[in-house]
Amino acid sequence: MKETVYFTASEHVAVLAGPDDFDGWRTQARQVLMARVHPSEVIWRVPGGEGDLFASSEPSPPPIAVPDARQPIVSRAFLDLAAKAACHRDRGRFDFLYRLLWRLQRNARLLEDKADGDVRRLDELARTVRRDIHKMRAFVRFRSVAQPDGTERYVAWFEPEHHILRANAAFFVNRFAGMHWSILTPIGALHWDGASLQEGPPATRGDAPDGDPIEDLWSSYYASIFNPARLKIDAMLKEMPRKYWKNMPETALVPALIAGAQAREAVMVEAGRDLFEDDSPPTSLEEIAGAIRSCRRCAIGCNGTDAVGSEGSSGASLMIVGEQPGDVEEREGRPFVGPAGQLLMRHLEEAGLNRSRAYVTNAVKHFKFLPRGKRRMHQTPTAREIDTCRWWLDGERSIVKPRLVLVLGASAARGLLGKTISVQKERGAPIDLPDGSELWVTTHPSYLLRLPEENRPAEEKRFQDDLRAIAERLAALESAAG
Numbered sequence: 001m002k003e004t005v006y007f008t009a010s011e012h013v014a015v016l017a018g019p020d021d022f023d024g025w026r027t028q029a030r031q032v033l034m035a036r037v038h039p040s041e042v043i044w045r046v047p048g049g050e051g052d053l054f055a056s057s058e059p060s061p062p063p064i065a066v067p068d069a070r071q072p073i074v075s076r077a078f079l080d081l082a083a084k085a086a087c088h089r090d091r092g093r094f095d096f097l098y099r100l101l102w103r104l105q106r107n108a109r110l111l112e113d114k115a116d117g118d119v120r121r122l123d124e125l126a127r128t129v130r131r132d133i134h135k136m137r138a139f140v141r142f143r144s145v146a147q148p149d150g151t152e153r154y155v156a157w158f159e160p161e162h163h164i165l166r167a168n169a170a171f172f173v174n175r176f177a178g179m180h181w182s183i184l185t186p187i188g189a190l191h192w193d194g195a196s197l198q199e200g201p202p203a204t205r206g207d208a209p210d211g212d213p214i215e216d217l218w219s220s221y222y223a224s225i226f227n228p229a230r231l232k233i234d235a236m237l238k239e240m241p242r243k244y245w246k247n248m249p250e251t252a253l254v255p256a257l258i259a260g261a262q263a264r265e266a267v268m269v270e271a272g273r274d275l276f277e278d279d280s281p282p283t284s285l286e287e288i289a290g291a292i293r294s295c296r297r298c299a300i301g302c303n304g305t306d307a308v309g310s311e312g313s314s315g316a317s318l319m320i321v322g323e324q325p326g327d328v329e330e331r332e333g334r335p336f337v338g339p340a341g342q343l344l345m346r347h348l349e350e351a352g353l354n355r356s357r358a359y360v361t362n363a364v365k366h367f368k369f370l371p372r373g374k375r376r377m378h379q380t381p382t383a384r385e386i387d388t389c390r391w392w393l394d395g396e397r398s399i400v401k402p403r404l405v406l407v408l409g410a411s412a413a414r415g416l417l418g419k420t421i422s423v424q425k426e427r428g429a430p431i432d433l434p435d436g437s438e439l440w441v442t443t444h445p446s447y448l449l450r451l452p453e454e455n456r457p458a459e460e461k462r463f464q465d466d467l468r469a470i471a472e473r474l475a476a477l478e479s480a481a482g
């Protein structure tokens, strides 16, 4: 294609609003492109000194599009990569992006040429920025600061490598929508008050508070998820470079955790085999209730929460098994007393099942959670954690000897069966257990609570139908046994 390039008499100075002003770059790139201003003639300037020091800092007036100017060709793929690359600290990034845009007008498939130096550089800039964005999401740690009006603000210090603060703002607003928080960095600050986001000037480390009780929560959480069997120090340092450690309370634990890793790994490997093969099974429910308090056989048992035992007596013909205690259960020390427990209770009553005559327990005895501000967000236990806890559940079953075991949800089913089953496929019919009792599975009440309002009535009806079938079957088993 033959075309005329209009070189301007002097260079065109394009001034951006900030170091991450991709929208400003886009608008002005379109203007200079349509005026066919060659990349070598455009100087991109960013307030704060980025760009050619010898160029005028006065922005040039918008150039006039050439008479036959076509709309620029820009693919979504280019825009996505360019938006990331624009956040890189590289001082020449905006010149580079314009040069690439210019080349794309002549070769629309340029991005497919992975051997091209510019294409490789674009990928690399975008990849580096993505990584920095991810690091900020993973490594920001809030400290709580009491405010003069009695409320609390959560404040974090973070040092990004690139201009990613604004690019990450929506993530933190969504993630911590209900909290009042500030993220302070050397390139600016974000302040969220639960309704609106404000930007602030650059801060220093000294502007951010040091530790507070949230650190304890994070530290115990981190200790609980630190899996010594997966310890690969090089990989860990790559993922979590030392420069971030000083802002992350849990990393104070790392040296000790590494030092203790081999010992813990030995315990966990044991747990994976048959940790309990030398232990004699518990002989009473009281013994189990006492022993689970000091159980440290999996990571959840080490997270510093109190184990929650069961309710009910040996000889109960119905055993109800949930997944694990929740936040309310852990605080009250009783199973199924929080929101899911209340919903369960209502449905049990409606189906004619009496909780007080049942034995109520959980597949996992400790509460697994992720701290979020001051809240503890439920985390599903892993298959391995459920399997490790089966020792207690088997012990309970051998003592209670229920005729019918009702398991709520997939984790509870795994706790009983040692394998993962589909709740939707298996509900509504019994599974025979080797001891002659029957297992019935239905959904977990928390699942019902999480459903969108419009889907709940239908699912609650299915839940109720399952419980009615179970009530009928239980009555039949009890009368057969006399």
Ligand code: URA
Pocket: 321, 322, 323, 324, 325, 326, 329, 334, 335, 336, 337, 338, 340, 341, 362, 446
């Ligand atoms: N969910 C469970 O599975 N068990 C409880 O005890 C509470 C909520």
